[in-house]
Amino acid sequence: MKYQTPSTSKEAAVLIQGERGQAFVLAGGTDLMVRMKGRFVEPDLLVDIKQIPAMQSIKKLATGFRIGAAVSAAEMGENTSLKKTWPGVVESANLIGSDQIQNRCTIAGNLCNASPAADAVPALIAAGAKVNVVGPQRRRTVAVEKVITGPGTTSLRKGEVVEAITLPKRPPKSGDAYLRFTPRSEMDIAVVGAGVSLTLDSNLVIKSARVALGAVAPTPLLVPAAAQAIVGTKLNKAALNLLAQACCAACNPIDDKRGTIEFRTEVAGVLAQRAAKMAYQRARGK
Amino acid sequence: MxxxxxxxxxxxxxxxxxxPRPDGLDKVTGRAKYGADTFAPGQLVALVLRSPHAHAxxxxxxxxxxxxxxxxxxxITSKDLPDVTNGDRDLYxxxxNCLARDRALYDGHAVAAVAAIDELTARKALxxxxxxxxxxxxxxxxxxxxKPGAPIVQPRVYTRGVxxxxxxxxxxxxxxxxxxxxxEAGFKAADVVVEKSYKTEQTHQGYIEPHACLASVGPDGHGELWVTTxxxxxxxxxxxxLLGMDVAKLKVTASEIGGGFGGKTHVWMExxxxxxxRKANRPVKLEMTRDEVFRSTGPTSSTSIDVKxxxxxxxxxTAASAELRYQDGAFPGIWAMLGAMTAYACYDLKNVKTIGYDVLVNRPKVAAYRAPSAPMAAFAVESTINEVAAKIGMDPVDFRIKNAAKEGTKSSYGPTYGPIGIGPTLAAVKKHPHMRGKLGKNQGRGMACGFWFNFGGETCTDLNIxxxxxVTLTxxxxxxxxxxxxxxxxxxEELGIPYERVKCNIADTGSLGHNHMTDGSRGxxxxxxxxxxxARHAIEELCQRAANTWEIPVKDVVWHEGNAIAKGKKHKQLQPLSLGDLAAGSENTGGPIAGHSQIVADGAGVSxxxxICDIEVDPETSATKVVRYTVIQDAGKAIHPDYVEGQFQGGAAxxxxxxxxxxxxxxDDGRLQNxxxxxYRIPVCSDLPFIDTQILEIPNPNHPYGIRGVGETSIVPPLAAIGNALSDITGVRMTHVPMSPPRIRKAIKEKQA
Amino acid sequence: MLKVCLSGPLKSAADGAASVLISAATIRELLRELVKQYPQMQIQLDDGIAVSVNGDIFRDNWSQEIPEGAEVFLLPRIQGG
Amino acid sequence: MMAGTLVSTMINGDATEFVCQTGETLLEVLRNRLGLTGSKEGCGTGDCGACSVTLDGRLVCSCLVLGVEAQGREVGTVEGLADGDSLHPLQSNFIKHAALQCGICTPGFLIASKALLDRNSNPTDEEIRFALAGNLCRCTGYDKIVRAVRATATELRKK
Structure with a gap:
């Protein structure tokens, strides 16, 4: 197995494209190394992206935030500006694994691992995040919800590497939240995850919203019907009920070792309601 | 004497x-050597090939x-381990189980193994x-x-006990x-009869240290094994x-052990x-991965139990009965039998009958897990006890107190009890502030009892001065x-010297007589x-040395608080001789001073x-959180209370x-998915509250210090205590363990429907 | 004569008898006599056994004396964790 | 085919060089190549924390770090906790409060506890519990571990 530490994104992309065997990007490694340990993958090439300057930092830009692909979830939690603007996104990243995992794992890795249960992904989808992808020839930008195509598969082509994830500029009176259900208080994979991001008008009526769910379908879901249920409301009980109904209707989960169809479907509605309430309170500045 | x-x-x-414990420093500095922590010159790395099929x-x-x-x-394959068991069923x-012969009996059953110069090569070889x-x-x-027509797991097994x-x-x-x-007469005489059925899923001891050993055997038939056991x-x-070796020629050294809880009482890969x-004529290191630990060592039974x-x-x-079906994995065990013996051990019953069915399935061979088989039986019985108490409108603690076994009770498994602690633990529950503590929103409270036999066994000890x-205690x-x-x-205590003057070592098998394992709360x-x-034998020798020194008859010498003292007025001029004095002079009074003991430590006291448990349940998701927990247990005598509390807390967790x-x-494919x-979700630190403990000391009359053994009983009550607490808050009787959020949710909905 | 109570698989080895009368002064004698009367019992002894004498359980010490009139229970040998 | 990679790193403050295969984890390097067996493998998948070390001061599972990634970086292990013959207060308090039974998880807990106290000198019990959630202990029920960490925090604040 070869191990390379390129210093630019393009170099990384070229290395991966040039590899005839199995090539993997190594960011935090918290998923990849587990798969290697279990011999589910046996890479011929690992491209460690942690020495690429463009991937190493969180930047606050006029257009929003740019989070480098090699930035750990812990670093996101330590960035007060990011945390203040996108508390739900940061919470979702900070729910991934233990402190030990937090210091290594990245949201780009969480996305590219393409698990239906990835914690950061519903929060990113709700936030309207975009992914900056670098290929050997060209760069492109793609909406985060377009990346995962199925369990373990993405729309990225061979040689394409995620360089950064961007979050849009936040209008005033905006808030987001992410909640997940796990049997234990820590260290579990989400049985259900729900992310909500919303913006209020001056009368505290929800002007726009995005709702996303995790672990209830082959891919994390954007649920426009759920957003519609609460837009134009002050999140009254009726709106919340419609939100839950829309979320439950969007669920297409499986029975597995982590949960049942019935349980996931019901709890998706509950968590979406709670996340919406949290996001709403945050948008009000509370 | x-x-x-x-x-x-x-x-x-x-x-x-x-x-402070003597091995503390080694364990906080990383110096302590566990199963995987030793290396031999020229050692090879071994890996095991395991069956991906449940039955093949x-x-x-x-x-x-x-x-x-x-x-x-x-x-190697099974051909390299010829059958030299002479028809001994357990050995066979x-x-x-160590290496499949004509059939793989479960997912993870070892089929072949390799030893190579490094892991990469071994992996390629596999x-x-x-x-x-x-x-x-x-x-x-x-x-x-x-069920009739089920695949037969072991064609050589015919039902015993019928x-x-x-x-x-x-x-x-x-x-x-x-x-x-x-x-039958008892049930006829009853005003109320409650019948319930329960299921519990299989669990693993979950020790953090995987099995590991370093083996070295030569063609001369001599060998050494370093192993966590x-x-x-x-x-x-x-x-x-199993290898056809002479017992004396195989020296086994126990490494520090990173948890066992029964799982390291059986050999799996050694x-x-x-x-x-032996085949390579080189030292061989073999470590299990966590995946192998779960798939290929001995978890406890899953069960199905009917209680009446x-x-x-x-x-x-007036009467109590139970039918207990425990799976043994792919090899016969005694696990249902233990369930049948322990199920009603807490109670004084005129009419009681339990039947255990030990059942083979295509899963790993079941091993002991802390008070093996008792927690599942206690879950079924203690849950039903609460249901019965509710039916007759009686407080569940009072109901237990009324029916609790006591000295002179004929136990449900046979013998008559001597002095026992069930009554005192229940009395302590009644008095405990936890029972009066205010419950928060969405919180419920439950309690339950548990029993374990404890046992002793063959033991050999040296004490050298x-x-x-x-003092070196071996x-x-x-x-x-x-x-x-x-x-x-x-x-x-026995010698009358400070704790700091004693060093306790664990001997290898070449240095001491046979000892049974650390199991059954017997250590x-x-x-x-x-x-x-x-120590008493050493004291006899010390008294003799004092007598030699003083040139007086040994009958005139007594041992008192670390000193030999000459009794009687005629010896009043003789100053006491301390253990140190006698040790310093030993060269000229008969040489080294030592005590030795080889016993069968029978007469262990039942425990x-x-x-008591408080649990909070999220009304919408059925997420659970244990918010308060109290363990009350009879230790007989707590020698080092910190470690008694530790056993109580660990078992409860x-x-x-x-x-x-x-x-x-x-x-459905018969493969383990987790x-x-x-x-496999063992509790993490943020899942648990502090676990309060109360040590009771009802001395065991068969031990000089009254010790009963404390390691196992604490795992017996929690399943039912939590089930009862859940019932208190949700109004639903959970009958399937684990009582995970999806199961609680489902049970609540079924009740509502 | 001692009344020896049997349970579990031991009972079936004694043709279903809940107790048998045996003349014995020690556990070793007791076991010897039992096998004489019920040869099936040997399998159970090989599987492992413990003897309760007046409530005290003996697993290995077969030299233990049994007082006349004692409550004697033959139990299967158990395992612990 | 077997050519290894030479890695220069600092371990517990000492400049250290080793050669390893690219697929080897930092845990394997520490244990098998450097004889630092204080870090333990309980799972190999980042779920138990027994292999916890610090990498440039950050708490990580060494089973999820490649040996080659240690190039030019600083690694801290349980072997480097004590200062000469004086134990770190966490070490003394783990002994004093009987915060270990079998002891296999202890090195990982010590490293994780130190990482917590380095960034939060006065953690609440809940903060302690969540900070240690990545370290499994099967013996103690965590009770005495949390008490030992709390006692250490108090002791260190007094200094």
Whole structure:
């Protein structure tokens, strides 16, 4: 197995494209190394992206935030500006694994691992995040919800590497939240995850919203019907009920070792309601 | 006198204090050496090839390509472990479990093994071994395995415990019936009869240290084994028997042990390491991965239990019965039998009957797990006890107190109890502030009782006095949780010297007589008793040396608080001789001074506990959180209270994990789906509250210090305590463990529907 | 004469008898006599056994004396964790 | 084919060089190549924390770090906790409060506890519990571990 530490994104992309065997990007490694340990993958090439300057930092830009692909979830939690603007996104990243995992794992890795249960992904989808992808020839930008195509598969082509994830500029009176259900208080994979991001008008009526769910379908879901249920409301009980109904209707989960169809479907509605309430309170500045 | 095991109600100086443990520094600095922490010159790395099938005939194993790979030094299959068990069924089962012979009996069953110069090469070699399987139908559920037409797991197993002897093989390996009186008459006399059925899923001990060993055997038949185990003497005997070695020529050293809880009482892969080493004539290191630990070592049974209890309106139980079906994995065990013996042990019953069915399935061979089989039976019985109490409108604690066993009660498994602690633990529950504590929103409270037998067994101990008067205590029971501190306290107590003057070592098998394992809560009970006797023998010798020094008859010498004292007025000019004085002069009074003890430590005292639990349940998601937990248990005598509390807390935590989230999940293909700590969910730090403890001391009359043993009972009550707390808050009786959020949710909805 | 109570699989080895009368002064004698009367019992003894004498359980010490009139229970040998 | 990679790193403050295969984890390097067996493998998948070390001061599972990634970086293990013959207060308090039984998880807990106290000198019990959630202990029920960490925090604040 070869191990390379390129210093630019393009170099990384070229290395991966040039590899005839199995090539993997190594960011935090918290998923990849587990798969290697279990011999589910046996890479011929690992491209460690942690020495690429463009991937190493969180930047606050006029257009929003740019989070480098090699930035750990812990670093996101330590960035007060990011945390203040996108508390739900940061919470979702900070729910991934233990402190030990937090210091290594990245949201780009969480996305590219393409698990239906990835914690950061519903929060990113709700936030309207975009992914900056670098290929050997060209760069492109793609909406985060377009990346995962199925369990373990993405729309990225061979040689394409995620360089950064961007979050849009936040209008005033905006808030987001992410909640997940796990049997234990820590260290579990989400049985259900729900992310909500919303913006209020001056009368505290929800002007726009995005709702996303995790672990209830082959891919994390954007649920426009759920957003519609609460837009134009002050999140009254009726709106919340419609939100839950829309979320439950969007669920297409499986029975597995982590949960049942019935349980996931019901709890998706509950968590979406709670996340919406949290996001709403945050948008009000509370 | 020296070997008198009777309790004498003595006053203690050292025993009952909390000094630092002697192995503490090594363990906080990373110096302590566990199973995987030792290396030998020229050692090879071994890996095991395991069956991916739940049940399959092994038609052919072709190892030729693997053998030819450069760097591979040995490849073995069952052909390299010939059957030398002389018809001993248990040994043969162990042999077959270590390395499959004609059939793979469960997902993870070892099929072949390699030893190579490094892990990379060993891994390549494993891939080159070709096994031709014919997949057979399998069964993993205990109830399914008992149904007619179920795939037969072991064609050589005919049901034992029934007459006449059956004519065809069966998955029911053993039927065990216990009890007394006439239950049918008892149920007729009852005002209320409650019948309930329960299921519990399979759990694993979940010790953090995977199995690991370093084996070294030469063509001359001599060998050494360094291994993490609860009983290196037992491992030695088993391994020697399976490999056809002389017991004396196999020296086994117990490493520090990273948790066992029963899982390291059986050999799993050590014979493979020894066989590889013998074939390669090189030392061989074999470590299991966590995946292998879950798939290929011995978890506890999954069960299916029916309980029936009849009661008078005044709260007297008139009859109680239970049918307990426990799976043993692919090899016969005694697990349902233990369930049947323990189920009603807490109660004083005129009419009681339990029947245990030990059932074979295509899962790993079941092993002991802390008070093996008792938690599941207690879950079923203690849940039903609450239901019965509710039916007659009686407080569940009062109901238990009314029916609790006491001294003179004929136990449900046979013998009459001596002084026991169930009544006192229940009285302590009544008085405990936890029972009066205010419950928060969405919180419920439950309590339950538990029983475990405890036992002793073969024990051998040396006590050697150094020239400076310090004492080396050499024991043969592995220290799993602080026993060296406790045993040093006992030696210090008996000799009348400070704790700091004693050093306790665990001997290898070449340095001490045979010792049974550290299991059955026997470590401190048995080695404690043996240490007392070894110390008393040393005192006899010390008195003789004092007599020699003083040139007086030994009958005039007594030992008192670390000194030899000459009795009587005629010797009043003789100053006491301390242990240090006598040690310094030993060269000229007869040479080295030592005490020795070789005993069967029988007469272990039965153990009871009562637990109280508060749980919070999210009304919308059924997420659970244990918010307060109290353990009350009879220790007999707490030698080192810190480590007694530690056992109480650890057992409770394991029981809480079992109750709420831990379970083996098998797919339809018969393969284990969650062989890792991510999805086999043992409690993490943020899942648990502080676990309060109350130690009761009802002395065991058969131990000089009154010790009963404390390791196991604490895992027995939590399943039912949590079930009862859940029932308190949700109004639903949970009958399937683990009581995970999806199961609670489902039960609540079914009740609402 | 001692009344020896049997349970579990031991009972079936004694043709279903809940107790048998045996003349014995020690556990060793007791076991010897039992096998003489019920040869099936040997399998159970090989599987492992414990003897309760007046409530005290003996697993290994077969030299233990049994007082006349004692309550004697033959139990299967158990395992612990 | 077997050519390894030479890695220069600092371990517990000492400049250290080793050669390893690219697929080897930092845990394997520490244990098998450098003889630092204080870090334990309980799972190999980042779920138990027994292999916890610090990498440039950050708490990580060494089973999820490649040996080659240690190039030019600083690694801290349990072997480097004590200062000469004086134990780190966490070490003394783990012994004093009987915060270990079998002890296999202890090195990982010590490293994780130190990482917590380095960034939060006065953690609440809940903060302690969540900070240690990545370290599994099967013996103690965590009770005495949390007490030992709390006692250490108090002791260190007094200094």
């Amino acid at each position: 020296a070997d008198d095991p009777k309790f004498k109600n003595r006053k203690f100086k050292a025993v009952g204090t909390r000094p 005939q092994i038609k052919r194993i072709d190892t030729s390509k693997a053998e030819k790979l450069k760097g591979v030094k040995a490849v 089962d162990t042999l077959e 891939k080159l071994i070709r096994v031709t399987y014919k997949v057979l139908p399998h069964v993993t559920d205990v109830d399914a395995a008992m 007459s006449p002897k059956p004519k065809s093989p069966s998955n029911v390996a053993k039927v065990s019936e216990f009890g007394h009186g006439d239950v 609860q009983g290196h003497f037992v491992y030695r005997n088993t391994c020697a028997a 014979p493979i390491a020894l066989a590889l080493s 209890i009849g009661v008078k309106k005044n709260g007297t139980i 150094g020239v400076d008067g310090t 024991v043969g029971t592995v220290d799993v949780g602080g026993a060296r501190a406790s045993l040093s306290l006992i030696a210090a 401190t009970f048995s080695s404690g008793m043996s240490t007392i006797f070894a 009871f506990a009562s637990h 394991q029981g809480i994990g079992w109750a709420l989230n831990e379970e083996y999940i098998y797919g 062989p890792g700590f991510l999805d």
